[in-house]
Amino acid sequence: MQVTLKVFRYNPEVDKRPHHSTYKLEAQPTDRVLDLLEYVKDHIDGTLSFRRSCAHGVCGSDAMRINGVNRLACKVLVQDIKAKTITVEPILGLAVLKDLIVDMEPFFEHYRSVMPYFVNDEPVADNIERHQTPEERARFDDTTKCILCAACTTSCPSFWVNGEYVGPAAIVNAHRFIFDSRDRAASERLRILNDQFGVYRCHTIFNCTIACPREIQVTQAIGEVKRAIVTGRLD
Ligand code: SF4
Ligand code: F3S
Ligand code: FES
Secondary structure (H helix, E strand, O other): OEEEEEEEEOOOOOOOOOEEEEEEEEOOOOOEHHHHHHHHHHHHOOOOOOOOOOOOOOOOOOEEEEOOEEEEHHHOEHHHOOOOEEEEEOOOOOOEEEOOEEOOHHHHHHHHHOOOOOOOOOOOHHHOOOOOOHHHHHOOOHHHHOOOOOOOHHHOHHHHHOOOOOOHHHHHHHHHHHOOOOOOOHHHHHHHHOOOOOHHHOOOOOHHHHHOOOOOOHHHHHHHHHHHHHHOOOO
């Protein structure tokens, strides 16, 4: 089948403003959008720039807007796109460095701000593992699945309005530790997320949940963090 691929292009070193380039390609219905981009880069225009690594939905590096929706290019098949033209553009709310590559540093800065790591200085008896019941482990299972692709944060209108908002991805990663029964820094993370750019910037718009390629219940996780702040309880 023939497909029309329209790609956002911008090289700040030479372009006054962004434009789109259109390519007519032969493709299989089971090709992924990432395959189309790879074809253009390998055979038509080697300057096309985009991030990708695993090509299997694991590394989270190829989040982009595909026909207006945040997706991983390696997880979207040509046959799944009903429109005549496949339009590929960078995710919103982060500065474009070149073509489909955005500056992820503000995203990772928010991520780092919520202490996304295990905190517990208490000695472990007999040097064995810190025990946890299956129920305690299940409490935060959903939020362990995050691959930091930024599809959620860059689909959030609150983040578009104010990039200081810590964003859903950071809250998901805070949730993963806040509700871990072995961790001891929940109150510190809740304090961080209770500030003016924290969880209360979320107005329950749900774009984040729809965008998440790992099907994490992002809005629910944010709601649980809000409730923990209000009640002081972690149940
Ligand atoms: Fe990506 Fe989902 Fe993690 Fe957001 S919560 S960064 S959409 S994997
Ligand atoms: Fe934004 Fe998701 Fe909340 S889209 S407003 S973080 S529910
Ligand atoms: Fe790794 Fe798509 S290239 S998630």
